[in-house]
Each structure stands twice: as structure tokens, then as C-alpha cells.
Amino acid sequence: MYRSILVPVDISETELTQKVIPHVEYLARLSNAKVKFFHTLPISSAIINAFSFGYDEFKDQATVGAEKWLKKLIHDIDLPKENLSYALAFGNPRDEILTLADELQPDLIIVGSRRPNISTHLLGSNAAGIVRQAKMSVLVIR
Template structure:
């Protein structure tokens, strides 16, 4: 069962990062979390540049850069306290964003890492894309990528499932992070050998019968999967769509616009990781929803 009692919130102190900070504050309210940290990672070479400008030692420049960044963090933490009634500690680090965020999450044993979908000076890229992808692969804690301005708790959650233990963990996390939300469980059904059947000129009726049987089996499996979660009276929907996981998840998200997509990260093989990695990247880069990635 997932709990979200210890949060790490990574920020670059930009306007876009305020969305992630606000969502983290809402989650702290919802889950009665009083253990959270606001982290910013500055460019590794910043103290050296500052030392040359000031004609001072690296130590002095590092202390000054840390103090300046710390003051900016403290101001944002105070705003969150005033707006949401939550308390966050502040931490400043220097280096590459993804490794530093992962290292700090490990040190804190964070239950959830929260980052914004776009960065400014916090990232070398204009978009978070590469950093989010690295975090999704490296982070041992659940990773929440926030894109939208939050106004309330998540109301509509999409959970793609393939009936694996990884997707079960994702489903459990979805149930835990927003207890009042409606959850849609989506299964992408790949009908193997259908292409070869077409190539062999198998009749349309036989192919349709083959598809129908595969659909019925997947539907039964999906019902068993949900039942095993013991969801109680939760509002939920079930959807099975023919196709590859990446396009199915992307198209469904674009059509239904869920507040949050929750994905399980596979760890069984390099191929499985590559396939899910593409689904994760598509969800982050090509949908408008927030994305929660659950590690295997």
C-alpha cells in the first residue's frame, strides 16, 4: 500500500515551477504530510563563475550562491505556508539536476518526488523532457511530473494496465494518491498474429472471431485485476482498446483529458523497460495530464 508522508519537491524557482510546488502542497494537505523538502539544483559551475566575478575564493562564492538560492527557496516556502498551511524545509545543491534529485530522494527516503513539467535555469533544456526521462528511469521513489495549475485534488485518473505486478503497484498508487477520484483502467490489447492472418488471406469472419475471443479473455482478466485491488466503492471505469500501448495511452489521454496518468515502471528486462519508457515519454511529452511514475 502506497503512502505519501515524505515529499521531495524539486524547483527552479520559475513561474512554471509554482505548479509543482502548489500540487505538492495540496498533496501535503490531503495526506496530512508534515515532512517535505523544497530542493533546488543550481549549475555546478555557478560558484566558480561567481568567484571570478567577485575575485574571491570558491568557498566564499559557494556560500554566497547557496545563501542567495536559499533565500529564494525560503520565500517560496513561506508563500506555500501562507497559502496552504504546510511547512517545507529548504535545500540547495550544485550539479546536474537528475543525479542530485535522485541522490537527495535516496537520502530522505522520499515517498514521492514532485517536479514541474517545464524548467528555466534549473535545467539545461528549455523543457524538462530529458530530465524527467532520466528521473523516471533512475528514481527509486514514485515521481510526479506536474504540468497543470492545481485547483483541487485529482478528480479523474487514468491507469494503463498490462496485468503485471508493476501495473498493480501503479493501480494501488492511484487508489492511494486521490481517494475520491474516478479511476479509468485502460488495457491496450495487442492481437498477435493478426497481421500474419491478413497476409495469409484468412477470412474477415475468422479474424473478427479471433479478435472477439482475445477481447473477452482480456475483459475477464481486467475484471480479476481490479477485483484483486479490493477497491471498495471507488468510482471506476474499464476500457480495452486494440493497439500498441504507447499510442493507445496517448490517444485515450488526449480524448478524455484525465487530471493524472499513473504508470508502472517495468524492471524485468531491457526490452520491457524500453517499451514502457516510450509510453512514459509519450505521456510526459505528448499529453496534457500530470504523470505519476511508480518504480518497480
């Protein structure tokens, strides 16, 4: 059914991620699919300035916590570890997710979404943007 699944996660939204995991485990187990978890780190002006001056340690410090969190997430998932991987990027979450999806061409994207509120109504949510622009199926978990 699914050979590969992309799962964008936000390390600051652990409750939402925990709602997504049972769906990931179930669907990946059905066809022994490969699963790639993906987290996007925000780009701040301080990080941009640090990069322009060659301070790679700012990037390294920003990724250490995210990598640790993703490794723990993968460790705790009840799927074959050889089928699990993760990736990190800096940028706008929706744009980075869509870029990675274009590169990987997964059969499915599974993304969590909070209940809409006024800010998502006015600005749009990442999940809504992914659903509108992705070229593959997207499963939104609430």
C-alpha cells in the same frame, strides 16, 4: 485534487500493476476520483487479416481474457466500484493511451515502468513516450 485518473496496465505485467495499485487507491481516495484502467491488445497480422475478412470472433477471443483480468483487478481494489471502469483497445500501447487521454482529459495518468534496459534505451519505453507527449500530469511508478 484529482477528479479522474487514467491507469494504463499491461495484463502480462501483474507485478508492475501491483506496484501501481496502492498509489491509485491512495490518490483516488483523497478526492473520490473516477479511475479508468486501460489495456492495449497488440495488433498482429493474423488479427488484421481476420478483421479484413470480417472474422470478429478473433477480436472477441482476444478481448475475453483481458476483460476477465481487468474485472478481477477492479473487484480487488479498495475503492467505490461506481468510481472504477476499464477500457480496451487494439494498437500501439503508447499511441492508444495518448489517444484515450486526449478523449477523457484525466487530471492524472498513473503508469508503471520497469527499470530501463538496453532495449528501452534504444527504442524508448511506453512510459517515457507518455511522459513526453501527454498534455496532463503523469506519475510514473517503479
